[in-house]
Amino acid sequence: MSGKKAPFPLFKDGKRHDGRGPMDLRPIEMEVGILHNADGSARVKMGRTEVIAAAYGPREPPMKAMVLPDRAVIRFRYHMAPYSTDDRKSPAPSRREIELSKVIREALEATILTHLFPRTVIDVFAEVIQADGGTRTAAITAASLALADAGIPMRGLIAGVAVGKVDGQLVLDIDQVEDEYGEADMPVAAIVGLKKIVLLQLNGVLKPEEFPKALSMAWEGLKKIYEMERKVLGSKYKGV
Amino acid sequence: MSVASERRGFALPGDPIASNVNVDPRSYLYVYKIDDTIYAAVPCMYEIVDNTLKVIPLEGVYVPRPGDIVIGLVINFVITHWQVDINSPYIGILHASNVLGRPYNPAKDELREYLEIGDYIVARIDSFDRTRDPVLDIRGKDLGRITEGKIIEIKPSRVPKVIGKKKSMLNIIKNDTNCDIVVGANGRIWVKCPNKDLEDIVALAIKLIEREAFLPGLTEKVRTLIANEKHERGLL
Numbered sequence: 001m002s003g004k005k006a007p008f009p010l011f012k013d014g015k016r017h018d019g020r021g022p023m024d025l026r027p028i029e030m031e032v033g034i035l036h037n038a039d040g041s042a043r044v045k046m047g048r049t050e051v052i053a054a055a056y057g058p059r060e061p062p063m064k065a066m067v068l069p070d071r072a073v074i075r076f077r078y079h080m081a082p083y084s085t086d087d088r089k090s091p092a093p094s095r096r097e098i099e100l101s102k103v104i105r106e107a108l109e110a111t112i113l114t115h116l117f118p119r120t121v122i123d124v125f126a127e128v129i130q131a132d133g134g135t136r137t138a139a140i141t142a143a144s145l146a147l148a149d150a151g152i153p154m155r156g157l158i159a160g161v162a163v164g165k166v167d168g169q170l171v172l173d174i175d176q177v178e179d180e181y182g183e184a185d186m187p188v189a190a191i192v193g194l195k196k197i198v199l200l201q202l203n204g205v206l207k208p209e210e211f212p213k214a215l216s217m218a219w220e221g222l223k224k225i226y227e228m229e230r231k232v233l234g235s236k237y238k239g240v
Numbered sequence: 241m242s243v244a245s246e247r248r249g250f251a252l253p254g255d256p257i258a259s260n261v262n263v264d265p266r267s268y269l270y271v272y273k274i275d276d277t278i279y280a281a282v283p284c285m286y287e288i289v290d291n292t293l294k295v296i297p298l299e300g301v302y303v304p305r306p307g308d309i310v311i312g313l314v315i316n317f318v319i320t321h322w323q324v325d326i327n328s329p330y331i332g333i334l335h336a337s338n339v340l341g342r343p344y345n346p347a348k349d350e351l352r353e354y355l356e357i358g359d360y361i362v363a364r365i366d367s368f369d370r371t372r373d374p375v376l377d378i379r380g381k382d383l384g385r386i387t388e389g390k391i392i393e394i395k396p397s398r399v400p401k402v403i404g405k406k407k408s409m410l411n412i413i414k415n416d417t418n419c420d421i422v423v424g425a426n427g428r429i430w431v432k433c434p435n436k437d438l439e440d441i442v443a444l445a446i447k448l449i450e451r452e453a454f455l456p457g458l459t460e461k462v463r464t465l466i467a468n469e470k471h472e473r474g475l476l
Contacts, residue, residue, distance in 0.1 A: 058329040120329040148253050151299025153281035156254025193254035239454040
């Protein structure tokens with residue numbers, strides 16, 4: 001959302017700059033159990049965006065002072081690797097990363113059954129390996145898979161996807177170029193099985209009549225991502 | 241997905257399992273309820289018998305349960321008790337009187353004489369309810385300090401696979417290697433063998449079970465691994 005004009009048309013003849021239609025997701029890859037030292041882990045790749053997540057816990061808190069007597073504390077870290085972007089990114093947590101860590105943590109708090117493990121800590125780390133737009137939604141999808149892989153009790157799997165507006169047209173799952181030159185970016189994450197939205201942000205401008213349409217487009221994408229999550233998690237237990 | 245009516249099955253987090261059934265008290269950590277419907281909270285196998293739902297989680301940490309036999313590692317001691325790591329979110333408390341079998345006198349008794357930091361113990365969970373740390377006891381048959389053998393650590397959720405149906409898997413390993421094996425409910429396994437080679441073979445077999453717990457043909461793979469390793473090491 002730089003406000004600059006795109007050097008090429010973002011939407012022309014019903015196609016986007018990379019050849020996708022308005023409702024097409026980027027090619028998605030998912031994998032669970034990729035890290036041996038984590039209790040649960042996952043890798044999610046959406047187009048050229050790639051995120052690794054690891055979940056630990058519930059475990060003994062590092063400091064007694066931080067525990068809550070009635071539920072588990074959730075700590076989440078969203079971090080972009082220095083080599084994930086075009087220009088090197090400083091590895092120190094930026095303002096943006098601290099904010100995203102907070103909003104994703106709050107989204108995860110909606111699904112994790114924290115009351116089952118009082119006086120403990122659940123840690124989730126998401127590391128963006130390659131960034132090409134939609135990193136927060138890929139991070140929340142990966143975090144949800146890592147939590148399920150770790151066997152941390154949760155209400156349901158979370159899926160995330162962003163809807164954007166480019167050249168006046170609503171499009172699903174925007175990438176870096178569409179984010180930079182587009183008119184709006186709306187990331188949505190939800191517990192798809194329970195039909196509950198746990199994260200909704202909007203950057204840019206949508207008309208009032210466009211918002212419900214954008215939301216229903218997001219649901220279409222979320223359902224597809226949720227099915228993939230179920231498939232990849234189920235394939236781990238195909239022998240049972 | 242529609243509400244499952246079959247009697248056994250597999251569920252992922254968020255899947256509805258059944259409506260209007262009772263939940264086995266041990267399964268409450270792995271399910272949740274909205275209205276009358278029970279949903280799975282972790283990847284699990286479930287079974288409904290006599291209108292009661294029983295859930296076997298496929299992943300997750302060890303949550304202490306009174307009566308469980310666990311293998312703990314002494315990590316600290318204070319005036320009246322030892323703190324024991326039992327591979328769980330909660331630290332085990334071992335009171336001095338539960339070791340000595342008589343009232344403990346801090347002026348006379350020196351805790352270090354009985355258990356040192358770094359010692360492994362076989363203990364029983366005496367009491368636990370999540371608001372207080374689990375209390376352990378090492379008085380009793382086959383409990384106490386471990387002085388020989390090897391400890392193997394696996395994911396607690398794989399313990400039922402190492403034991404097998406009616407202890408079938410455990411008996412295969414025991415009979416094929418002549419080792420004595422104590423499986424702690426917390427995912428620690430104590431192995432005592434006639435020699436070091438057999439100890440290593442048991443460790444390899446247990447790690448194989450942990451790695452391939454949900455793949456078909458596990459029993460045969462374990463048998464083959466033990467036979468091959470014994471052959472390679474000249475133990476046959």
